[in-house]
Amino acid sequence: MSTLTGRAVCIERNGGPEELKIVTVPVGDPGPGEIRIRHKAVGLNFIDVYQRSGLYKLPMPLFLGMEGAGVVEAVGPGVNHLKVGDRAVYAGPTGAYCDVRVMPAALVCRLPDAISFETGAAMMLKGLTAQYLLKKNVPPGGLQAGDTVLFHAAAGGVGLIACQWARALGLRLIGTAGSDAKCALALEHGATHAINYRTEDFVARVKEITAGKGVKVVYDSIGRDTWDRSLECLAPMGLMCTFGNASGPVPPFAPAILAHKGLYVTRGTLFVHLTGRESAQAMADDLFAMVESGKIKIRIDQRYALADAAEAHRALEARTTTGSSILIP
Numbered sequence: 001m002s003t004l005t006g007r008a009v010c011i012e013r014n015g016g017p018e019e020l021k022i023v024t025v026p027v028g029d030p031g032p033g034e035i036r037i038r039h040k041a042v043g044l045n046f047i048d049v050y051q052r053s054g055l056y057k058l059p060m061p062l063f064l065g066m067e068g069a070g071v072v073e074a075v076g077p078g079v080n081h082l083k084v085g086d087r088a089v090y091a092g093p094t095g096a097y098c099d100v101r102v103m104p105a106a107l108v109c110r111l112p113d114a115i116s117f118e119t120g121a122a123m124m125l126k127g128l129t130a131q132y133l134l135k136k137n138v139p140p141g142g143l144q145a146g147d148t149v150l151f152h153a154a155a156g157g158v159g160l161i162a163c164q165w166a167r168a169l170g171l172r173l174i175g176t177a178g179s180d181a182k183c184a185l186a187l188e189h190g191a192t193h194a195i196n197y198r199t200e201d202f203v204a205r206v207k208e209i210t211a212g213k214g215v216k217v218v219y220d221s222i223g224r225d226t227w228d229r230s231l232e233c234l235a236p237m238g239l240m241c242t243f244g245n246a247s248g249p250v251p252p253f254a255p256a257i258l259a260h261k262g263l264y265v266t267r268g269t270l271f272v273h274l275t276g277r278e279s280a281q282a283m284a285d286d287l288f289a290m291v292e293s294g295k296i297k298i299r300i301d302q303r304y305a306l307a308d309a310a311e312a313h314r315a316l317e318a319r320t321t322t323g324s325s326i327l328i329p
C-alpha cells in the first residue's frame with residue numbers, strides 16, 4: 001500500500017478566494033479503472049470560481065480544479081490505454097489543483113509529444129468546450145462556412161480558442177471583450193469583428209455588422225448581464241447558447257419571449273458530451289489535431305504557483321486575465 005502524500009488546494013466552505021487552502025493529503029495506489037498522475041501543470045477555469053463561491057453546489061470539503069497534464073505514475077487493473085511513464089492530459093472530475101492524484105482513467109488521454117504539458121493543461125477543458133460549442137451546440141441545420149456567430153468574452157481562454165476554431169471552420173465570429181486591447185487580441189486570433197462592450201452598444205454593432213439580419217448563434221458565458229440583449233442579436237430561428245454565469249445566473253424567463261423570432265435556447269455543458277472513454281478520446285483527438293496543425297495556438301498569459309491559487313482566482317473574477325491561466329505544482 002502506498003504511503004505517498006501530496007499537496008492539494010481545498011476549501012471547507014463556500015466563499016471568496018481566501019477560503020482556498022493548501023493541505024497535505026494521502027495519495028494511494030490506483031484501483032480498478034484508475035491511474036495515478038503527477039502533474040506538471042494544472043489549468044484554471046471559471047467553473048472553479050463557481051464551485052468555490054457556491055454558485056455550483058458541491059459537497060465539502062472540496063478539492064478544486066478540472067484539468068491537468070502530467071506523467072502517469074501507476075496504473076490500476078483494467079486500464080489498457082495508458083501505461084506508467086506516459087505523458088497524459090485530461091478534463092475531468094474535480095481535484096486537479098494538486099501535485100499528484102489518483103483518478104478515473106476513462107477521461108485521461110495520452111498527450112501527443114508535440115504538445116507541451118503547459119499547453120495540454122491549459123487547453124483541455126477550454127478547447128473541448130470550444131469544440132462542442134461550435135460543432136454540437138448549433139441551430140437546426142448546423143453551422144455552415146460563411147455563417148455569423150456572436151461570442152462573448154472572446155479574449156478569454158475559451159474565447160481565443162473559439163476564435164481560431166471558427167476561422168478554421170469558415171465562420172464569421174463577432175467577439176465582445178471589455179477593453180480595446182482584448183478586442184485586438186480576439187481579432188489577432190481570428191475574430192472577424194470585435195466589440196468593446198464597455199464603450200460600444202454591442203446590439204447596435206451586431207445589427208450594423210450583419211446589415212440588420214442578426215447572428216445564427218450567440219455563445220454566452222457571461223450570463224445575467226448579457227442575456228436580454230443577446231437575444232436581440234439573434235436572427236429568426238437563431239440559437240441562444242448559454243454556457244456560463246460570469247456575471248451571475250440568468251434570471252427565470254417566460255418562454256414566450258422567444259416566440260417573436262422562433263428562437264432556440266440551450267444550456268451547454270462539456271460533460272454532457274464527455275460521457276466516457278470513446279467520446280473523450282474522439283473529442284481530444286479533434287483538439288489535438290487542430291493544435292498540432294497550428295490552426296489553434298493556446299495562449300497562456302498567466303502562470304501561478306500552486307500556493308498562489310487564491311491570487312489566480314482574484315484575477316479571474318476581476319476579469320483582468322487574457323487567454324489561459326495555469327498553476328505550476
